[in-house]
Amino acid sequence: MESQRNLLIIGLLFVSFLIYQQWQKDYGPQPVVTTATNTVTATGTTANGDVPASASSHDDSDLTQATAAGQLITVTTDVLKLKISAQGGDVVSAELLAYPIEEDSTEPFVLLEENPNFTYVAQSGLIGRDGPDASANGRPVYQVTSNSFELADGSDELVVALNYQDQNGNVFTKNFTLTRGSYDVNVDFQVSNKSDSDLSLQLYSQLKQTDKEHSSSMVMPVYRGGAYSSESTRYSKYSVKDIKKSNLNETTTGGWVAMMQHYFVTAWLPNEGDTNQLYSNSGNGFVFMGYKAPLQTIAPNDTATLTSSLWVGPKLQKQMAESAKHLDLTVDYGWLWFIAQPLYKLLTFFHSIVGNWGVAIILITFTVKGLLYPLTKAQYTSMAKMRLLQPKMAALREKYGDDRQKMSQGMMELYKKEKVNPLGGCFPILLQMPIFIALYWSLMESVELRHAPFFGWITDLSVQDPFYILPILMGVSMFFIQKMSPTTVADPMQAKIMQFMPVIFTVFFLWFPAGLVLYWLMSNVVTLIQQTIIYRNLEKKGLHKR
Missing domain, CATH: 2.70.98.90 (Beta-galactosidase; Chain A, domain 5)
Structure with missing residues (x-):
């Protein structure tokens, strides 16, 4: 039951982290910054504000090719399509030609735009x-030799x-x-x-x-x-x-x-x-x-x-x-950027070899779980030792009854005598949490996963599984982890809650990006493999009995 309980701890910590991130963004303390008062230049413009946008009335005879104030100049390369206003030379539109607005769409993503409902432009002068x-x-109203420019072959x-x-x-x-x-x-x-x-x-x-x-969700904050x-x-x-x-x-x-x-x-x-x-x-x-x-x-x-x-x-x-x-x-990898950046580099390295971001996620999952295997082994070994002490723990409860002080002293003496660390099962999980959160943000923030296919029905790893197959498989894998984990005497209500954990997690993961669900699914698969190896070794030593 400790294994299921640890899974619950991981889930609660993870959800709590997401809620905390969203709360910090909406209600957290803001950085203290010196207030800058608007200074007025000799020309009467506000230096820190928007530069006046009204058109000049230029009648200078030297401007033989004066461009109309409202005219737009289109500039196209292999990856960008910009529209520049002749007045001021501001970039008022930017289309990212290599990034469609939606999967299988020919319409490019628009990053900069200027329309009656929303303005997002890059100004300079x-x-x-x-x-x-x-x-x-x-x-100023600039003059140009053409209204359209394109990068030549x-x-x-x-x-x-x-x-x-x-x-x-x-x-x-x-x-x-x-x-x-x-x-x-x-x-x-x-x-x-x-x-x-x-x-x-x-x-x-x-x-x-x-x-x-702009709104944000708890799942995608x-x-x-x-x-x-x-x-x-x-x-x-x-x-x-x-x-x-x-x-x-x-x-x-x-x-x-x-x-x-x-x-x-x-x-x-x-x-x-x-x-x-x-x-x-x-x-x-x-x-x-x-x-x-x-x-x-x-x-x-x-x-x-x-x-x-x-x-x-x-x-x-x-x-x-x-x-x-x-x-x-x-x-934005948050405060764990120093872990997330190496994970991202490892992810891109795997992609350079296999050419598929889904396969790269699987490989990085195996790598991370492999590196953490000593912690996982220590966790299950500590749990097994604690399980062997259950009869002696029950005897202490019967001996001291409701006397919590004597019960606590008796437990500490028992731990010392048997050389068991009661935190040995939880401490490895706490060490793994920063790595898991950093990997979560690595996958969340990687633009390379946007519209990146895996195989079959998974055509975009950055959005949820359209048929919810990965979340269901993830729930099934959690169920098998529970079945493989040894059981101990536990509160009946707690046991029922644990039985529903795979269902709860499955529902929660229905809206997660497919790439993240793929990582969690493969992590569970590796956990099943590691459990099998560890428990077989423990059985040989007589520490594990189902």
């Missing part, structure tokens, strides 16, 4: 005294140049550089000072999203909101509630700001060598996460390039780590 985005006339790079000339003749070129197979987009500003005085400019980049709370990284903070979430409560205001070398959701993330990545100001803000139904680069002074007849980078795509850990320091931590 130049503010400061001479910044075109800080003009009282509104943001045989080419690995696509550069889209947006040009603007202010009333003083200063030339601003906003370059978008996209690379084949990459979700990291370089967004640079080339400034040419044609005036007789210094230009004072400051690059800003921010993510703008509709102020909207995924996070959607802001995040940032700085010198003092490797990675920290900054939710919509945090943004509305207190503005982020942190000065750091490098760093980044992001808005993330399950499987996907958008992040602005400043120059790592610059001292940048990370900020957040809210207002008019929107929330913002952004950064401002250092103020730049450009002498007359001189040029300068202000650089930034935009990650817009799936949470691909290796590529994100190469793009910016700690950006891969947006694959």
Whole structure:
């Protein structure tokens, strides 16, 4: 019965962990951040807020190819389809061509969008005294040579140049550089000072999203909101509630700001060598996460390039780590990331060999259970020794009756005499729990499992089994584990509860992603194999009697 009880402990700890995670997200204490008051620049714009979006009225005769303010520029590579607004040069739409919105769909997943119901865009520009985005006339309207750009076959790079000339003749070129197979987009500003005085400019980049709370479930408690990284903070979430409560205001070398959701993330990545100001803000139904680069002074007849980078795509850990320091931590493994990351790497290693994520899950299950076999053996051996003491324990109860103090003293003397650790059956389980939780998050957060088939009816490991076959098999495996486990005298009510545990777990797992259920099922199968081996050895030593 101890084995069934231990399974119950694991289940309760696991469910409690999920409930705690969801409670922390909704009601837990929020990080204390210095409130940043909105500062007004010399041009009258609010530096921490949304840049004015009204169209400029440009009648300059030099702008012979002026682009209409509402015009969109389409940029397509092998993995991205972006739409860039001619006004301001903001990315107002991002389609991930390699990630369909649904399984077997030809329609790509839309990460950035701008429509009447929801806005999620990536903005960037130049503010400061001479910044075109800080003009009282509104943001600049860029001119382009074409409304559509596409990465050519045989080419690995696509550069889209947006040009603007202010009333003083200063030339601003906003370059978008996209690379084949990459979700990291370089967004640079080339400034040419044609005036007789210094230009004072400051690059800003921010993510703008509709102020909207997103629901989550206990089974899939995924996070959607802001995040940032700085010198003092490797990675920290900054939710919509945090943004509305207190503005982020942190000065750091490098760093980044992001808005993330399950499987996907958008992040602005400043120059790592610059001292940048990370900020957040809210207002008019929107929330913002952004950064401002250092103020730049450009002498007359001189040029300068202000650089930034935009990650817009799936949470691909290796590529994100190469793009910016700690950006891969947006694959949110929680506080057990130091265990989950090696497990993920092991999972991807197995996939590189077998080419099937379901088989990779099976292999990592065998690996983890194999590494934990000494703990499992110690657990069952300790349980067997405790079982042999049951007659002596019953004698102590009969001897001392309701005298709990003497009963406790007698039990401790018995444990010491027989060299038995009463916690020996539970301690291995407690050691295994962090590994199990870390593996749970590894499977939960891996975008590679999204729409990944296993075989037969399992065509997507990231969603529930459509026919509930895996949860039922998991329940059957739990039933056999119960049958194999030795029984002892127990309370009848407790025995009935234990008998229903496979049913309870089966119902609970009906809504779990198929990949997680597959892991639990295979874990139970390995447990059955290990039980058989351990009990046969114990029977030879006379420690196990059914």
